[in-house]
Amino acid sequence: xxxxxxxxxxxxxxxxxxxxxxxxxxxxxxxxxxxxxxxxxxxxxxxxxxxxxxxxxxxxxxxxxxxxxxxxxxxxxxxxxxxx
Amino acid sequence: xxxxxxxxxxxxxxxxxxxxxxxxxxxxxxxxxxxxxxxxxxxxxxxxxxxxxxxxxxxxxxxxxxxxxxxxxxxxxxxxxxxx
Numbered sequence: 001x002x003x004x005x006x007x008x009x010x011x012x013x014x015x016x017x018x019x020x021x022x023x024x025x026x027x028x029x030x031x032x033x034x035x036x037x038x039x040x041x042x043x044x045x046x047x048x049x050x051x052x053x054x055x056x057x058x059x060x061x062x063x064x065x066x067x068x069x070x071x072x073x074x075x076x077x078x079x080x081x082x083x084x
Numbered sequence: 085x086x087x088x089x090x091x092x093x094x095x096x097x098x099x100x101x102x103x104x105x106x107x108x109x110x111x112x113x114x115x116x117x118x119x120x121x122x123x124x125x126x127x128x129x130x131x132x133x134x135x136x137x138x139x140x141x142x143x144x145x146x147x148x149x150x151x152x153x154x155x156x157x158x159x160x161x162x163x164x165x166x167x168x
Contacts, residue, residue: 003121009128024129024151033147035140037087037132044093044128045108048121056119063117067108 003050003083006060010069010076011042043068048083056080087134087167090144094153094160095126127152132167140164 012018021039028036045068049056060078069076096102105123112120129152133140144162153160 011128011130021129028147028151031151033143035134035143036147037134039129039131042128042130044095044126045105045123046095046126047123050119050121059117059119063112063120067112067115 001050002053003048004053004056005081005083006047006049006056006078007081008045008047008060008064008068008076008078009042010045010064010074011040013073013075016073042074053080053082085134086137087132088137088140089165089167090131090133090140090162091165092129092131092144092148092152092160092162093126094129094148094158095124097157097159100157126158137164137166 018040021041024039024041025036028039047063049060051059057080060080064076064078065071102124105125108123108125109120112123131147133144135143141164144164148160148162149155
């Protein structure tokens with residue numbers, strides 16, 4: 001059965017405040033990185049799955065939307081790559 | 085001055101235990117996603133910078149290694165894209 005490596009990127013929606021990102025912005029500014037603008041902090045999840053590609057894609061969509069992210073506040077996208 | 089959009093990916097080194105990832109693995113298994121193997125959870129940081137490309141690259145390397153990640157426990161990589 002084919003094996004896949006999936007990468008899921010979860011980011012706060014643009015309208016949602018990101019206090020952690022704001023804190024990093026201020027820290028960078030104090031470290032003289034004054035040319036750094038907005039900083040936004042999200043999650044990066046790697047997982048492995050086995051199965052047929054069409055099934056795995058549907059399953060990954062479900063996992064991303066229902067387990068790994070909160071669709072009210074977050075956007076999520078994923079990439080799927082077959083392992084050799 | 086050119087503006088850039090940077091994406092930084094911070095992951096735990098393979099030898100470091102990831103309890104948050106293990107918890108997601110177990111949750112997925114209980115939700116009948118039994119074909120999901122390892123889950124590893126990292127950080128995904130987006131930031132904007134302005135300046136000349138060579139300067140921005142050096143600065144981003146510094147920020148990634150010294151502010152956004154802990155090189156003892158984490159691996160980090162980044163991508164830089166010029167904004168139009």
